[in-house]
Amino acid sequence: MTRFRSIHAHGMLRVAAxxxxxxxxxxxxxxxxxxxxxxxxxxxxxxxxxxPELNLTSYAIDDLHMxxxxxxxxxxxxxxxxxxxxxxxxxxxxxAALVRxxxxxxxxxxxxxxxxLGVVPKIFxxxxxxxxxxxxxxxxxxxxxxxxxxxxxSVPFGPDLLFAATDLPHFVFHAEICEDYWSPTPPSTTGAxxxxxxxxxxxxxxxxxxxxxxRMMLSASQSARAVCAYVYSAAGPGESTTDLAWDGQGSVHxxxxxxxxxxxxxxxxxxxxxxxxxxxxxxxxxxxxxxGDAAIFAGRPETRFRRIAFDHQPDFADTGLxxxxxxxxxxxxxxxxxxxxxxxxxxxxxxxxxxxxVAAGAQRLVIGxxxxxxxxxxxLVAAKAVDRIGRDRADILGIxxxxxxxxxxxxxxxxxxxxxxxxxxxxxxIKPAARQMLGDLGHPFAGGEPVYDITFENVQAGLRTDxxxxxxxxxxxxxxxxxxxxxxxxxxxxxxxxxxxxxYGVNAGVPKTLIQFLIRWCIDxxxxxxxxxxxxxxxxxxxxxxxLVPADETGAMQSTEAKIGPYPLNDFFAHYVIRHGLAPSKxxxxxxxxxxxxxxxxxxxxxxxxxxxxxxxxxxxxxxxxFLVRFFQTSQFKRSALPNGPKVSAGGALSPRGDWRAxxxxxxAAWLAELEANCPKA
Numbered sequence: 001m002t003r004f005r006s007i008h009a010h011g012m013l014r015v016a017a018x019x020x021x022x023x024x025x026x027x028x029x030x031x032x033x034x035x036x037x038x039x040x041x042x043x044x045x046x047x048x049x050x051x052p053e054l055n056l057t058s059y060a061i062d063d064l065h066m067x068x069x070x071x072x073x074x075x076x077x078x079x080x081x082x083x084x085x086x087x088x089x090x091x092x093x094x095x096a097a098l099v100r101x102x103x104x105x106x107x108x109x110x111x112x113x114x115x116x117l118g119v120v121p122k123i124f125x126x127x128x129x130x131x132x133x134x135x136x137x138x139x140x141x142x143x144x145x146x147x148x149x150x151x152x153x154s155v156p157f158g159p160d161l162l163f164a165a166t167d168l169p170h171f172v173f174h175a176e177i178c179e180d181y182w183s184p185t186p187p188s189t190t191g192a193x194x195x196x197x198x199x200x201x202x203x204x205x206x207x208x209x210x211x212x213x214x215r216m217m218l219s220a221s222q223s224a225r226a227v228c229a230y231v232y233s234a235a236g237p238g239e240s241t242t243d244l245a246w247d248g249q250g251s252v253h254x255x256x257x258x259x260x261x262x263x264x265x266x267x268x269x270x271x272x273x274x275x276x277x278x279x280x281x282x283x284x285x286x287x288x289x290x291x292g293d294a295a296i297f298a299g300r301p302e303t304r305f306r307r308i309a310f311d312h313q314p315d316f317a318d319t320g321l322x323x324x325x326x327x328x329x330x331x332x333x334x335x336x337x338x339x340x341x342x343x344x345x346x347x348x349x350x351x352x353x354x355x356x357x358v359a360a361g362a363q364r365l366v367i368g369x370x371x372x373x374x375x376x377x378x379x380l381v382a383a384k385a386v387d388r389i390g391r392d393r394a395d396i397l398g399i400x401x402x403x404x405x406x407x408x409x410x411x412x413x414x415x416x417x418x419x420x421x422x423x424x425x426x427x428x429x430i431k432p433a434a435r436q437m438l439g440d441l442g443h444p445f446a447g448g449e450p451v452y453d454i455t456f457e458n459v460q461a462g463l464r465t466d467x468x469x470x471x472x473x474x475x476x477x478x479x480x481x482x483x484x485x486x487x488x489x490x491x492x493x494x495x496x497x498x499x500x501x502x503x504y505g506v507n508a509g510v511p512k513t514l515i516q517f518l519i520r521w522c523i524d525x526x527x528x529x530x531x532x533x534x535x536x537x538x539x540x541x542x543x544x545x546x547x548l549v550p551a552d553e554t555g556a557m558q559s560t561e562a563k564i565g566p567y568p569l570n571d572f573f574a575h576y577v578i579r580h581g582l583a584p585s586k587x588x589x590x591x592x593x594x595x596x597x598x599x600x601x602x603x604x605x606x607x608x609x610x611x612x613x614x615x616x617x618x619x620x621x622x623x624x625x626x627f628l629v630r631f632f633q634t635s636q637f638k639r640s641a642l643p644n645g646p647k648v649s650a651g652g653a654l655s656p657r658g659d660w661r662a663x664x665x666x667x668x669a670a671w672l673a674e675l676e677a678n679c680p681k682a
Contacts, residue, residue, distance in 0.1 A: 004680055005318035010586045011170045011279025014322055015198060015231050016046045016090070017250030019262055019270040022238030025061045025070065027077035027096075033269065034094055035084040040271055042088045045319035047171065047312065049090045049271075050200045052235040052248075053122075053178045054106060056081070056096040059204035060240040065097050065104060065136040074098070078109065078116070079151050086114030091163070091310070093175055095202045100148045100157065103138035108175040108202050110163050110308070117163055118156040118308045119148050122177035123187055130206065130244060133179075144304065159187055162196050162305050165312040170278035172196050172307075178203040181218055192226035193294055194301035197278045199226060205234040206244035212264065215249055224256030227285050229276035237267050252276065255284060259323060275323040283581045324601065325594040327568060329575040330514045330651050333602040342521035345514065345648050346381070349506050352646035353480065354385040356504045363476040368468050369398040369418055369425075370547070371410030376417060376539050377515045378482040378506050380522055383421050396423040397477060401430045401467060403460040405550045405558060413539050420532040430463045437463070450550075457548040461494040465501060472503070481505035481643060486512035488642070488654045489574040490564050490627070491635020500638050505645030509653045511574065512567040516540060520606055564630070565623035569595070569615060573627045578652035578660060584624060584671050585678035591620045618682055621675070628671045637664035 003009035018037045023029035034051055041049045053059055056077045057070065064070050074096050085092055091112040098107050098119065105121040121140025125133040140159045148157035165171035174191030181188060181201055188199035199222065205215065215232065223230035229252065236248020250262035252274040260274035285291045295301060332338045357365060365382050369375050382396050400414040418425035437459050439446035445456055468479045481502025483493050488508060493500040507515065519540060523533045544567070549558040561567060569591065576587045594601070598614040639654045639662075647653040654660045 003316045004585065004589065004678060006314075006316040007275050007319065007321060008168060008314045008316050009678075010277075010589050011282070012275045012277050012323075013047045013168075013171055013198065013229075014045055014273060014275050014319070015048045015229065015252055016041050016044075016050070016274075017231055017233040017252060017262065017272040018049050018051045019233065019236040019248040019250050019266070019272075020051065020055060020238075021267070021269050022052075022055065022058060022235065024238065024240045025058050025064050027056050027058075027070070027073040028080070030056045030058065031077035031080040034081055034092070037269055037271055038081075038084065038088050038090060038092055041090045041273075044271070044273055044322075045317070046090045046271075046273060048093070048173060048198065048200070048231070050093045050231045050233045051095055051202060052233050053202045053204040054095040054097060055202070055235070056094055058239065059235055060206075060242065060244060062132075063136070071097070071099055071104075075151055082111055082114060082116055082151075085111050088113070091117075091173075091312070093200055093202060095177070097137070098148065098150070104136055105140055106133065106137045106177060108177055108200075110161075110175065112310045112312070115310070116150055116153065116155050117310055118161045119150065120159055120161055120175045120177070121157070122180060123159055124179040124183040126179045126182075131179075145306070156306060156308055158306075160305050162191060162194055162307050164195075164307045164309055166309050168312050168314050170197060170282070171312055173198040173200055175200045175202065177201065178205055181222055186222060188222060188228070188230070189226050190298060190301045191305070192228045193291075193298050194305040195307075196228065197281050198229045198231060198276060199223075201230070201232045203232060203234045204239070204246075205249070207247035207249075207264075212247065212249050216251060216258070216261075219251055219253045220256045220258065223253040227255065227281055227288060227291055229254045229278070229281065236270075255281070273322050275321055277323070279582065279586065280580050287581070321593045325590050327594045327601070328513050328571065328604060330511050330571060330649055331517050331604050333604050335605045338517065338604060339521060339525070342518050345510060346384070346518055346521065348646050348648050349381045349510070350384045350388060353381055353504060353506050354389050356644070357385060357478065358389060360478050360503070362472075362478040364395045364397050364424070365480050366397045366399070366468050366472045366475070366477040367480045368464055368482065369400045369414045371400070371412070371414035371417070371539060372542070373512065373515050373519065373539065373544065374482040374484050374487075374507055375414075376536065377510075377519055378480055379417065379421065379423070380519070380528070381506050382480055383423065384527065393422045394424050396421075397471065397475060398423050398425045399428060399468065399471065400425070401428045401464045403430050403434060403464075403548065405547045407545075407547055409538075410542065410547060413535055413542070416535045417532065417539070420529065420535055428467055430460060430467070433463055434459050452549040457546070458494050458498065460548050461499060461546075462497045465494070465498050478503040481645065482507055484508070484510050484512050484515055485649075485654065486567055486571055486574065488635075488639055489578070490570060490630045491638055492560070492564055493638060495638050495641075500641075502643050505643045508642065508645030508655070509648035511571045511649070511651075512544075513571045514649070517604065517606075524606075565626060566615070569620065569623050570627055573624055574631070575651045577631060578654065579650070583678070584628060584675035588617070588620055588624055588675065588679045591615070591624070592617050595620065617680070621679055621681060625672065625675060628668045628675065632662075632666055632668035632671055636662050636666060640664050
């Protein structure tokens with residue numbers, strides 16, 4: 001457990017893209033610049049540093065590459081870096097031009113703890129527009145199983161090299177050089193299929209207008225397609241500007257997502273650092289069958305690559321986390337991305353419901369309206385669906401069904417919302433029917449005793465669903481389910497004749513935290529009128545409650561989150577379980593970094609200040625333990641019998657016909673044991 005706070009214990013690596021200040025054609029000065037950044041990286045506990053292409057030799061020196069003095073100076077510079085690396089933690093990927101068998105190669109050299117691990121030659125040599133690399137360099141294509149003599153030592157040489165730490169199984173990386181990933185068939189694709197989790201690009205890449213966007217596109221797409229982390233470093237200040245200019249762009253991507261990027265056109269050296277999640281990459285490869293198929297179709301590259309082993313000697317210390325973790329993984333922090341996601345989510349729901357309504361041949365949609373978040377959002381979706389197919393909103397039948405604990409505020413909001421949207425609205429008081437059923441059951445409440453057990457709650461919940469289905473029978477309608485993804489993950493729904501069942505579960509793919517933002521998005525983008533927006537604001541401000549148990553002696557209403565935990569935490573847990581399959585201790589580690597300090601990190605724009613809270617590790621662990629029991633042990637049978645509903649988020653869904661298949665009689669024992677073994681209680 002002493003390792004809990006170490007990124008290495010959770011399958012992560014700290015990588016860096018280095019932008020040294022170059023000195024044209026001076027390998028000794030360039031080696032000193034590289035060493036200075038390596039020492040800085042060591043101080044920041046970086047595992048792998050990627051330098052620009054030919055950073056030791058210099059890139060834009062043209063025919064000087066062919067001078068023997070330059071070649072000898074380059075060998076001396078490599079020795080400088082090798083010697084300095086003996087006392088440093090990071091593996092260094094540096095660039096240099098090297099002579100082998102009468103040919104000059106543009107190379108990446110992996111250096112670790114005083115040892116040159118291997119040399120990877122560039123395969124694709126640009127020879128168009130401003131590039132003339134074939135004038136000086138030979139391609140490394142096909143040069144497999146070879147070595148190169150380097151300062152008196154025989155070193156593995158070829159594009160068939162992967163570098164793998166013996167003492168950190170997830171530390172496996174591949175190197176390619178600049179044009180290699182601009183080609184239609186980047187070598188890193190084969191490297192990833194052979195097992196590399198981190199793909200690196202040493203690039204010179206002079207800058208022209210728009211080129212930085214193209215680099216970012218290629219890095220993002222390659223990290224997504226090859227299911228890897230991608231570290232990119234382009235040459236910056238100090239390279240020759242005889243005919244070209246350089247901006248020093250560095251970036252780290254993972255699965256298409258940008259983790260960190262440099263400040264371009266800087267005149268100082270820079271180190272862009274990010275922690276990449278190799279365990280997440282492994283889990284993604286396991287889930288994506290086409291990744292394994294591609295390896296087969298490529299002739300199983302792992303059988304052709306040489307794995308160069310090295311001892312990384314991790315100390316598993318707490319070095320913090322150099323990676324932004326979103327508190328709300330289903331909700332982007334960036335306002336533009338959030339609005340785009342909300343637009344797509346809302347329209348997925350609208351299109352799904354509209355299609356089912358037409359296909360069912362129903363005359364109306366039947367929805368139970370409580371004045372809470374879920375039924376509110378389902379009604380907003382229904383209103384837009386009937387608008388879109390040219391039906392009257394009066395074809396939506398909204399029923400509010402007050403029970404023993406229904407608050408006047410929520411009931412008032414339910415009526416106000418139905419009136420504002422112009423639907424057909426009715427009310428059925430379920431208390432008489434509930435009393436009759438409780439009396440038939442011999443429940444103490446029927447005799448006047450204040451017994452508010454699960455039977456008391458579910459009699460009300462079941463009656464509401466029963467009324468909705470019978471109303472749908474009576475009026476040729478279909479029942480629209482209102483329960484959301486968070487409730488399904490927690491089993492916080494009444495099975496069968498309850499809110500688990502409907503004719504179409506329009507919210508089943510949307511977590512509670514996203515529903516709140518979807519309602520805000522409807523307000524902000526003017527989807528409805530001013531009166532509707534006023535009611536929506538009031539609903540968003542309410543405490544989340546099932547309103548099945550009367551208020552206590554202090555007047556406090558039944559609180560859902562007091563019973564099952566904060567929805568922001570539960571949605572965080574659900575995302576990493578459903579989408580990524582991470583171990584509980586890893587989820588706790590990520591949640592702790594995301595939530596331990598309310599003042600740190602970004603909050604989604606518009607999230608109420610009063611709700612910007614922090615959670616310490618004991619609190620996170622407490623609710624995670626309960627989530628694991630609910631998710632893996634007690635509620636799968638409810639998900640196995642889900643009605644239809646649209647998948648909305650890439651974060652996953654829980655339909656047995658879609659993302660999630662699991663036994664209804666499973667146990668949470670393995671997950672609880674992993675949490676107990678690897679996550680401290682304080």
